[in-house]
Amino acid sequence: MKKVLIIARYFGTRIPGLIKYLPEYKWQPLLLTTDPITRELPPDLPCWNTPYQDLLRFWRRIFGLNPYEDFRTQIRNKFGVASKGSALDPVLTFVSEVINYPDADKGWRHPGIKLGMELLQRENISAIISSSSPVSGHIIARELSGRSQIPWVADLRDLWSQNHNYTYSRFRKILDRRLEIKTLGPASALVTASQPWADRLSELHRGKTTCAITNGFDPADVKGPAPGLTTKFTITHTGNIYEGKQDPTRLFAALRRLISEGTIDPGNIEVRFYGPALVWLDKEVRKYGLSGAVKQHGTVPHDVAIEKQRESQLLLLLDWDVPGENGVYPLKVFEYLGSMRPILATGGTTGNVVDVLLRKTGTGVHAPEAEAIINAIARLYREYRQDGRVTFRGAAGEINRYSQREMTGQFATILDRLSGK
Template identity: 30%
Template sequence: MKNLLVIANLNHASPRMPGIMPHLPAGGWRAHIVTPQFPANAPGVSDFFRAQCPLIDAPYAGDALMFWRRLLMRRGFKSGSSMTEQLAARMPQGKSSLAGTLVQWYQALFTYPDAESTWIRPAVEAALAAAQNTRFDAVLSTAPYSSSHYAALCVKKQLDLPWVADLRDLWTRNHNYPFFAPRKALDSFCERRLFAQADAVVTTSPDWARTQSAFLGRPVRSITNGYEPPRTPQPPADRKFSIVYTGPVYQGKQDPEPVMAALASLFSKKLLDPAKVSLDFFGQQRAFLSELVRRHGLESVTAQHGPVPHAESVLRQRSAQVLLFLQWEASRKGVYTTKLFEYLAARRPILATGAYSPEGPSDIIRATNSGALAETAADAERILLEFYNAYLASGSVPYGGLPEKMRAFEYPQLALDYAALLDGLGGK
């Protein structure tokens, strides 16, 4: 059995690493995880993960903004809540956005490569200490944050190991890159220089792999995110025709209105019985969602339940009649979100909105036969009526996912893909 040293802050690298890494022994590798302390209920962290992956503690004293957080807490700010939001609430009227701007500028000017840079040295020291007792054959780092990659580069050089850089999130090519142009130019230079020294670079979708390959001028491999195959029986479907969405909805980035318009139209035509229908959102409550609900007269069937624990979110997904998947705007067409794979694991029909994109989420849904795509409100109306009639006929909307197609996105298969990549590095 070969040993893989993984540098991953599991406060940020979950559920990808806790999902894939415990299955590596099937491919002849065992992952040893260098990480700071993380919550026991972190997404993907299971008893199976803990049994299969030895954990190497790398102390974490807080990020580069910790001094300012402590100072603000002495002035009455609450821990556990966003300091930026609390600061914005105390700004003069009309100046609330200045709080976010100040924090962003501070990070751009004084944190490098990111606010987690304080963890680089503890991670390297913990990795080198572990190497005194275990012979490692490769090192892997995963982002967020880029600091983990710099720690891995140090380990690669000191232990003479092949290094795999896993980009769960992109760095400067990220659509949410936060800083101004001069900082982006500096980051771009450093990113190219950093990953030129990696023996392999991996990211999570074919579209991102092409983007990153063109930017770095080197091959980049795609190994997607995924999900753990369900080990327990499927729970009974909700008694109502429930349309369930879990997670936050981002205004201007995702559009639930076509589905709401379709429901309103079907109610007005008396093709759906409102008493048998529910539209449920589990996540941060949004004022713009409430306005859309009011505009389409859906108050009696729609509920924003607020955030729920991850375990409850998964249960709601598995018992839903229909899962609502709101694709992102065109600039994120190649992004495979964690939600997509949670929905695949739920084994319930998916109603996706937005335009079809090859190698996008809708392509996976179509290829696995896990649901249907509504590009327009008319599409949503047709699909919802088909689902509803099936629900009336049997009490549950039938699920038609193709197991042989879905297997490619299950953690055991992704681990074998990763093991093959590691074998190709040639070892020390």
Template identity: 30%
Template sequence: MRKVLFIAFYYNHNNEIASKRLQGVAKYLSAYNWVPIVLVPKIEGINSQKSNIKIVETDYVDMLDKFLPSKSNSQDNSKVSSNSNSSSIMSKLFSKAVSIAGEIFAFPDGMKYWYEPAFNSACQVIEDENIDAIISSSFPITAHVIAHDLKNKYNIPWIADLRDLWNLNPYINHNFIRNHFELNLEKKTFSNVDVLTTTTQKAAETLKTLHPQSKIVPVYSGYDPDEFKHVETIKRDDKLTFMYAGSLYGGKRDPSILFDAVRQLIDEGKVEGSKISINFYGDKDNLVELVNSYNLEDIVNINGKIPYEDVLKREKSSDVLLLISWMNPKEKMFIPGKVYEYLAFKKPVLSLGYKEGSLKDLINETNIGHHTSNLEDTKKVFYSFYKEYIETGKVSYCGNENASKYSMVETARSFASILDEELK
């Protein structure tokens, strides 16, 4: 068995979507003759995973902890400012100051002070354990900076996994000065990398425009089969039940097309509202006002945030699972992590989002449901689900054999194959 050092900042953060890919890769690598040793920061309140995987915790100081006042001082200051009419203004000024400081000091990220303890611990692990290769995963970028220097020192194969792109990430905006330094750092950091991986083919193609000489391989994420084996179903209303769980990102993920489709189908007499339930879990992001504008208060249930375990139970107990993504070309390269849960539950999917891209490709490839981007198509799909439910009492799942490849077992196999290839 060969050994790989896995630099994975968010590995222990169960409430972060990033942990799913990190934990899944580490868990199943050993099935392909690679033993991972995971390097993580020791953070108060974040406990190490209980498993057979070796985890090395390092010292860690967050950038904010290093520069901001202590909690006790902050509490004292808050008592003083709460008695002042200027507290709101001071709060806004403080937020603005933190934002500006972040552009300057959080380069390449707020975890930059992890570098020294992590690098030192990594050197010890490489030498003591006879490590054969390195995988680093971002965010944070600091993980790749550490791996870059380890590669220079030990000259062993290194895979840099970008769960999200770095400078080519369409959702990150810096000022032009920060952009200049950030771009130079990315090129320097990956100058000695053996393989770059990312999560979709379109993301890999985008990354190739910045690193044309690098070997770039898309490695898709997936679900961990073990996580879904014992999820219970719960009692629900005798209605056609749709469910969405997650963030709406300040309205970027907009369910208006769905609400408009349902409203029109009801008004046209094709759908009976009393036989439908649409459940939202997560942040509310003006959902109440939006639902009221379509007069769907008796159909759309806004439930707020619930524990992840309860989300899974409700997903398993629903008829159709909803995906809502941004109607923007920037979305083309992304696949939301939620779709992998839906694959695990073998539930039909109604996806609303940009007209083309990685998500639509996956849905079409696996036949797990329908991806729509306009009102008429959404009406047709919704009505087809409704008609089948009224006639048969259920909505059929039609996923094909391609759906099975989107599991963490396959994700780990892909990483192992790349490692094997690099050590030939």
């Protein structure tokens, strides 16, 4: 079995999936990380942790912040700032653009390179995968691959200087673009999470092998028989919400209208948000007069979130609302596929990757605009009232194409080619 060194810190679901399923494709993963942020790692995984000094550790400790959640969001919530544009923003921008360039994990670079070279000399490693963010992992991988001539796959779970959630200044973007081109230039292949993103990478890194490999769900997350569905018309959202990029108010406006018209009984509907509590979201709920129906329940363990999904009549997916951006798969869409409950996706644009995915798999409806959302909810609510449930009509064969096992197989194909198998 060949060995592949994976360099990553923030894992999402992509890296744990790779680690879990690569052995099925005759690749043994070894992990180089620093203070890994993930639900769990296999106990038998060869893993090397390179601690370093977090530049924001002092301030996290002073304000009692969670080191595993976004610094800026926590500061806003700490001071009760409901939205962006406050007096705090210049300070937060300075911290992000200057102190944390190119990212908050830049202190990982030198210890990561040192330990990585020791591993390459000691282990018979055939390939390297680095996965961002943070992009410091790519900088480490570039150095290791350059010194050893071992093939290197740079995986961008989100794009770098072309990031759909880019929040920095124009000057910072110029610096990021230059560093990206310099860093990824020697990579043997580039991988990202959607075809539109792969097309953009190809334009920036001309002549470079670029592939799109979507994220996936882990079938093992769905344990035991499906729980009974809620008796109410329950709409559930799990995970983060990015203010200014994902817009729950379209749903709120639709519900307000349907309730006012008498189409929906307000006592028969429940909208649940599981994830970091957001001050601005509560403000919007009150604005639409939905405090009795819409609740934030805070962050819950992953297995609890899965159960909440599986018992829901509908799963809410907030699509990305950025002009010209059609390549964003909100990460939860794949987890939702595995939960096998109907999905209502609001926002985004017709024909984007989410729209195509839901149509191909038959797992839900994509409603970008207000009238489409109103019509979709009214239709689904009628079905619920008539049948006592909203029926899931997903196509199992298509859904399974988006499992982490299938995702890992695509990575393994690239590794086999680069390593000369």
